[in-house]
Amino acid sequence: MRQIAYLVREAVTNIRINRTTTLIAVATTAFTLACFGVFLLLYLNLKGMARSLQDDIKAIVYLNDGLTAQGVSDLQSRIKADQEVASLSYVSKEQALADFRTQFPSESHLLQGLGENPLPASFVVTLSPKFRSSEAVRRWAERLRAVPGVAHVQYSREWIENLATVLGYIELAAVAVGTILSVASVTIIASTIRLTLYARRDEIEIMRLIGATGSFIKIPYLLEGAALGALGGALALMLLKSGFEFFKLQLGAPGRFLGIESGFGFFPARISLLMVLAGLLLGSAGSFVSLIEFKGAKP
């Protein structure tokens, strides 16, 4: 117990000896983790977004004009029988017109002069999760297009695929940036610890001479590095959180962000904790590196 108290006190002393370099090390770690955190935040949010969008990938099957009610009903059963289809709903010509008017009130004059309702009736089809790969959807749409009464099948897969690609890039960038910056912050923490080791080399030698073991001597420095790292992690989290709130404020009213602000959130507690832990690990790694090089700690 007393030993532990002593080791912690030593670590605190170390931090006080090099206040400026300590600050720099904490700031670097914070910056590193914050940069990484930005990517992670972006990634997690886009991923959540992609998932919620995929949940309602819809295809719209436009019908030829002049189908009888019986024809529509037959077609509905026909489409519903497809295994790719999870559910579908019918939108009549009148419904389509009404929808258009409510969604685009200012453009409703466009339809004025046409006299007759130009909008086609349609089925809005929710695809079954198993068939959401773009290839399956394409084949299904192809087949459907040949069915009499179907004018056109519209589905939007490109941008969902694009989103997947973007997610891949972000993932790659996060790993690259994370690696480079991690190396940087390990290096900076290592040189901070190296300074403390250098400042206290006489004391370290004395400790050696009176029978302190290697680990007893090293623990304060490892604690120091871990504390700096964890502090950096916490600081990064604070930076990210305030940046995030600011960003959210800039976006304005909730719901503006692609209409799915519910899925747009900060890290859950678990990942926040992991962030601090990552800092702690980076810091310990820094200490470790400097202790390996340090010759004075050998008997």
Add this chain to the structure above:
Amino acid sequence: MIQLFHVSKYYDRRPALSNINLQIEKGEFVLLVGPSGAGKTTLLKLLFCAEHPDDGQILVQNRNVARLRPSDVPYLRRTMGIVFQDFRLLPKKNVFENVALPLMVQGASAFETRRKVTEALKAVGIEHRKESRPALLSAGEQQRVCIARAIVNGPIILLADEPTGNMDPDLAGEIMELFKMIHARGTTVMVATHNRQVVEQVGRRVVMLNEGKLVSDKGAGQ
């Protein structure tokens, strides 16, 4: 207890010790004398593994110190009390903490530490300065703190390098009496000194070095 066989130590190819043969039995009190630069400090350093011999074998408590694993060195040192010629006190800790350090690194309890440290400080007559930082003490006082630290843990071997170098004859006499007392408890004591008065007062085995060579060994076995 301590055995050296054909031990040589070179600094930059210059021999600090050459071909030393020396046997010290358990419970002996040995004075190591010789002019400045004779190699006294070097010899002591070899015994607590602060330096390694370039040649020969050294056994301390039947262990070959040259072959000791680095992780075993601290445990060897815990059985020894060492009074350094240059004191080696921690400047940022007070006298009490400095003397407590050997107990601290071994994880002694607070109660035991207080008892032993107080006892050691009393023995060297420096208890009244226990709150002071070493830098505020005179050289003689610092030396006594260093001695207190060396004896606080009841060592099996006490190695003292010029322990009375900064003391007046009376105090030096007291310190040597203290060493005699520790010796009487069964501790093997080795003191490097060029203080003639000390040599006369102790009147035990005297090993003399000159230019790294063992030139005489008087009074062995007394």
